[in-house]
Amino acid sequence: MRTHSRSHNSRVALAGLGMMAALVALAGNAQPAPPADAAVADRSAGQQISEVDFTRVAQPGNACSQGMQGRPPLLVLVEGGSSEVLDDRSFTRLEVDPAVLYADLDGDGADEAVVRVVCNYGANGEQDTVQVWTLAARGPVVVDRISAAPDEVVDASAFPPGVHRVDVDGDELAVTFAVHADDDPHCCPSQQAEVRYRLDGGDLVPVGTPVTSAFVA
Numbered sequence: 001m002r003t004h005s006r007s008h009n010s011r012v013a014l015a016g017l018g019m020m021a022a023l024v025a026l027a028g029n030a031q032p033a034p035p036a037d038a039a040v041a042d043r044s045a046g047q048q049i050s051e052v053d054f055t056r057v058a059q060p061g062n063a064c065s066q067g068m069q070g071r072p073p074l075l076v077l078v079e080g081g082s083s084e085v086l087d088d089r090s091f092t093r094l095e096v097d098p099a100v101l102y103a104d105l106d107g108d109g110a111d112e113a114v115v116r117v118v119c120n121y122g123a124n125g126e127q128d129t130v131q132v133w134t135l136a137a138r139g140p141v142v143v144d145r146i147s148a149a150p151d152e153v154v155d156a157s158a159f160p161p162g163v164h165r166v167d168v169d170g171d172e173l174a175v176t177f178a179v180h181a182d183d184d185p186h187c188c189p190s191q192q193a194e195v196r197y198r199l200d201g202g203d204l205v206p207v208g209t210p211v212t213s214a215f216v217a
Contacts, residue, residue, distance in 0.1 A: 049113045049135050055081035055096050057140060064119040066127045068092050091122035103168040105132060105199035112143065112199065114173060116166050128163035130175055132199060144204045146197065149177045153193045153210050158182050164192055164215075172207060173197045178215065189215050 056079060061072040068087045076083050076094050083094040097116040105112045112132050119127040130146040148154070149161040161177035168174065179191040193210040 047135065049111055049133065049140065050102055052113065052133075052135075052140050054100055054113065054115050054133070054140075055079075055098055057096075059083075059094055059096070059117060060142060063117050063129050063131075063145075064092050064094055064127060066119070066121075068121075092119060094119050101166065101168045103171065103173070105168075105171055105173060106202075107171060110134075113140070114166060114168060116163065126162070130163060130166055130173070132173070132204065143199065143202055146175055146204055149175075149193070150195055150206055150210060153177055153179065153195065156191075156193070156212070157189075158184060159186055159189075161193065164189075169196075171198065173199070173204065179212065191215055 059076040059078055061074050061076055064076060064086055065072045069089045070087060073086065076086065078094065078096055081096045081098055086092040086094065095118050097118070099116075101114040102111040103114065104110060105114075112134050115131045115133055117129045117131060119129075121127070127147070132143045132145070133140045134143050135141075149157075153161050156179055157177075158180040161179055163175060164178040165176040166174070167176075174194055174196050176192050176194045178189040179193050180186070180189045181191060184190050191212055192215045193212045195210045196207040197204040198207050199205075
């Protein structure tokens with residue numbers, strides 16, 4: 001009986017080891033966790049960038065780097081066009097403008113997406129970023145971004161010029177910044193400056209000189 005008991009226990013132990021080995025093998029073959037922007041990570045062949053829902057795509061953390069008191073995250077998760085509060089001290093929250101524009105800015109025959117992102121810092125202001133996205137093998141990626149007006153526009157404004165409007169014209173990106181005269185209150189700029197950019201080798205390069213005119217709401 002003792003010998004039978006040892007044999008039975010050995011079979012139970014071997015069965016248990018077999019189950020454990022199977023679980024380890026399954027775990028070893030498991031797929032890695034999907035990235036934050038899993039909604040668009042694995043695009044099918046032929047997908048157009050216009051099919052991407054940018055209100056659900058994770059944003060790079062540097063889109064909110066200016067007003068945060070701590071280190072910005074590597075990625076900002078977005079759902080429905082906005083993030084959770086990223087910094088309780090500055091009440092930082094990121095918002096994605098759903099009015100995405102599309103144009104072939106680099107002449108490769110495929111459209112890029114122009115996305116405007118705003119980070120609000122409670123009563124401390126906001127950070128405007130105009131991004132150009134393209135589709136890579138694993139999904140949408142930022143090609144380049146505009147986070148500030150050119151120096152000549154900044155120097156002509158009593159307050160830091162914010163993005164007022166974003167347009168595309170052929171293969172050019174047109175960004176209109178609000179410009180404040182010296183006696184303009186912060187709420188009410190009297191001028192605007194349109195700056196045009198081209199996408200050259202992955203860089204947004206200003207074209208010509210800024211065109212200043214009366215502010216149009």
